[in-house]
Amino acid sequence: MMTTVDTVVVGAGVAGLSAALFLARAGRSTVVFDGGPSRIHAVEEVREYIGFDGASPTTVLRQARDEAVCFGAEIRSEMVDRIDPLDDGLFSVLAGGKPLLARTIVLATGLVDELPAIDGIREAWGTDLRVCPCFDGHEVRNGRFVVFGVDARLAHMASWVRMWSPDVTVVTRHAFTDVEAERMALLGIRTLADEVTGLIHEGDRLVAVMTASGDPIATDAAWVSLESRAASDLARSLCEVDELGFAKTDAGGATSRPGVFAIGNANEPLAHLVHAAASGTTVGPIVTMYLLERMLSERRTVKAA
């Protein structure tokens, strides 16, 4: 007979692991699947995660795994390929060619950052190419900042990084609205009608960005505004999602399908580590209550028969 567990958590970033920690401590049989690196592995040191500022992602995630496992969660290094809802309210989870039955599903699958196609971008991602000053603005404060990327977010990104340095140049051929232009002018942000085509290093230090016009711009920190999309199609196959594939949920992580929950970057692209961890702690009791109601319903059926 196939094994049935209370919860399958998909994804072992901080969101999935904090959900697993809660559920394991609540005595719920919990299997966590993880098929690859967490988004935080792009950096060498995590920031703004209270108690862990400056720690390596490996340290943070190893400790989180150890804690969940210590209370009985099982973690399997496998990609979940598909999840099928069954008539009896259970879910068939297929990972590594082997099926497993689960009463509830927690999707903690994260997101994918869509990097622009410029030279050296993969190598620079998470080090010289920065995504949010909340994470590492402090480390480069008052440096020469260059901002480029997805047009719709540029004015916001430039104004935001301006809080960490007065020296900000936006490189874009995009025409800003009057409101955006006025805000950036008041903040002393320069705009340059050009396109970033590459990153220039001296040794392992970023010194400039290259532009389409051939003029390098000296910089200490390059900030890129990005699009992102859901890292997995599992939500799309199970519940309502938005146009980028992120699960639509209520504040507790419940999706449109009973028994399926989504947390962390899988339903909130702006979630930092602390928010992602909190979403796992929030969903834990909600999943437990769902399991309690399910148990009651099954017992009423047996009693009535």
Ligand SMILES: Cc1cc2nc3c(=O)[nH]c(=O)nc-3n(C[C@H](O)[C@H](O)[C@H](O)COP(=O)(O)OP(=O)(O)OC[C@H]3O[C@@H](n4cnc5c(N)ncnc54)[C@H](O)[C@@H]3O)c2cc1C
């Ligand atoms: C460059 C960069 C720097 C950052 N720096 C910071 C920082 O300093 N501080 C901070 O608070 N936040 C930072 N963040 C944000 C942080 O990475 C996210 O908030 C956090 O990783 C979200 O956690 P999560 O658990 O939701 O997703 P993730 O950590 O991305 O975990 C999702 C997991 O699900 C797995 N997965 C996906 N699909 C499947 C599947 N089908 N089957 C099995 N497993 C699957 C993935 O392999 C991954 O391990 C940074 C982000 C970036 C891009």
